[in-house]
Amino acid sequence: xxxxxxxxxxxxxxxxxxxxxxxxxxxxxxxxxxxxxxxxxxxxxxxxxxxxxxxxxxxxxxxxxxxxxxxxxxxxxxxxxxxxxxxxxxxxxxxxxxxxxxxxxxxxxxxxxxxxxxxxxxxxxxxxxxxxxxxxxxxxxxxxxxxxxxxxxxxxxxxxxxxxxxxxxxxxxxxxxxxxxxxxxxxxxxxxxxxxxxxxxxxxxxxxxxxxxxxxxxxxxxxxxxxxxxxxxxxxxxxxxxxxxxxxxxxxxxxxxxxxxxxxxxxxxxxxxxxxxxxx
Ligand SMILES: C[S@@+](CC[C@H](N)C(=O)[O-])C[C@H]1O[C@@H](n2cnc3c(N)ncnc32)[C@H](O)[C@@H]1O
Numbered sequence: 003x004x005x006x007x008x009x010x011x012x013x014x015x016x017x018x019x020x021x022x023x024x025x026x027x028x029x030x031x032x033x034x035x036x037x038x039x040x041x042x043x044x045x046x047x048x049x050x051x052x053x054x055x056x057x058x059x060x061x062x063x064x065x066x067x068x069x070x071x072x073x074x075x076x077x078x079x080x081x082x083x084x085x086x087x088x089x090x091x092x093x094x095x096x097x098x099x100x101x102x103x104x105x106x107x108x109x110x111x112x113x114x115x116x117x118x119x120x121x122x123x124x125x126x127x128x129x130x131x132x133x134x135x136x137x138x139x140x141x142x143x144x145x146x147x148x149x150x151x152x153x154x155x156x157x158x159x160x161x162x163x164x165x166x167x168x169x170x171x172x173x174x175x176x177x178x179x180x181x182x183x184x185x186x187x188x189x190x191x192x193x194x195x196x197x198x199x200x201x202x203x204x205x206x207x208x209x210x211x212x213x214x215x216x217x218x219x220x221x222x223x224x225x226x227x228x229x230x231x232x233x234x235x236x237x238x239x240x241x242x243x244x245x246x247x248x249x250x251x252x253x254x255x256x257x258x259x260x261x262x263x264x265x266x267x268x269x270x271x272x273x274x275x276x277x278x279x280x281x282x
Contacts (some may be wrong), residue, residue, distance in 0.1 A: 003215055005269035007239045007256055009248065014221035014242040015057035018275060020065045026216035028062050028230045029207045031199050035086055052091055055083030058190055058279065064124055064220065071211040072101060075109070077141040077197055088156035089142050101146035109141045109203070111185045117136035143181065143203070155169035156213055163236075164213040176206055192255050196224045196248070204231040212237055228253035233257065233269060246280050249273065 010019055045051040062072055074096070079086045093103050114222040118126065122137040156164075173176055183202045186193050204227055208218055220228035223241030225248065232239035233256055234251045241252065253259050258271040 003236060004005065005215075005233055005236060005238045006270045007258070007276065008241070009223065009226075009229070009252055009278045010240065010242045010243065010274045010276065011244075012274075013244055013248050013279040015054060015061065015243065016067055016279070017061040017221070018195065020219070020240060021040040022064055023067045024217065025062075025065045025219045026067055026070050026237075027208065027212040028066060028072045028206045028219040029075075029266075030073070030222045030223065031197070031224070032058070032222045034077070035079045035208065036081050037089060047087055047091070051088075052095065053267045055092055056095050056099070059096045059101070061142045062219070062221065063099045063148055064103060066148045068149045068268060069155075070148055071104070071207075071213065072148075073148040073207040074095065074144045075141060076144065077138070080138070080191060089144065092142060096144075096146045101148060103144070105179065107143040107145070107179050107181055109143055109184045111139045111141075111181060112182075113139070115139050115185055143207075143281065160213050160215065166209050176210070181206070187194045192251055193225050196251075198225045198227055201227055201231055204228040205235070207235060208232060209234050223252060224248070226255040229256045244280055245282070247282055248277070 101247040218232040229239040
């Protein structure tokens with residue numbers, strides 16, 4: 003079955019092009035609040051960051067169909083020595099928008115992700131109390147739900163076509179609240195300067211929380227990882243991205259650069275560039 007993929011260039015605080023109740027799953031990772039390397043000083047202050055999340059939560063609640071899931075990859079952020087409680091605040095914000103808070107999964111990156119940094123090395127230089135500054139190799143994957151899902155609303159045929167492989171669930175331990183997944187390596191061309199999540203994250207979310215032929219939304223599309231996995235798994239996708247310069251990256255990643263368009267199946271790609279609200 004052919005799938006379609008829509009990229010909207012603009013600010014996801016407004017999802018005007020997307021009708022109420024038309025999305026079946028959202029998977030996303032917002033920009034980390036002023037992350038020292040990736041997003042230094044992107045937001046004026048923490049309240050502005052939370053304001054963006056609030057608007058996205060409300061719009062997502064509107065566009066999601068009843069019973070459907072929002073998967074939010076986010077984590078507390080250390081800025082100038084103070085940790086911002088982003089996970090706790092995001093949970094409150096999504097609850098206030100109407101979502102149920104269903105679960106929290108911890109994503110553990112491989113131990114080798116961090117070498118002993120200047121920060122965590124302080125205790126080795128000064129092995130005394132009060133010199134402890136640990137490095138973080140965890141992120142949160144928070145699962146919200148809009149109301150309750152009606153399992154009977156899915157036809158037998160679609161249910162069977164979307165069946166999840168129990169061997170994969172068991173061998174990769176999807177059934178626990180700890181997911182061990184590799185991060186994207188910093189030298190990847192398509193993800194350069196984009197804090198991309200690994201394909202495994204939307205892959206699991208899409209398989210676990212959507213049926214084939216349904217529509218997956220990523221309001222902070224970045225390099226288009228969610229859209230790519232949606233296509234690969236026979237789902238439609240909608241991505242919203244504020245940075246216009248990412249259009250060719252996303253097209254390439256999702257498989258719609260000119261060359262591939264000629265030889266690939268009937269899948270379609272639509273680009274909507276808003277008049278305002280985007281950045282270069
Ligand atoms: C953490 S990255 C997402 C990476 C993505 N998960 C991937 O795998 O490539 C966040 C993205 O959100 C975009 N962004 C930030 N604020 C936005 C907004 N208000 N509306 C739409 N996109 C936004 C950034 O330009 C960035 O590409």
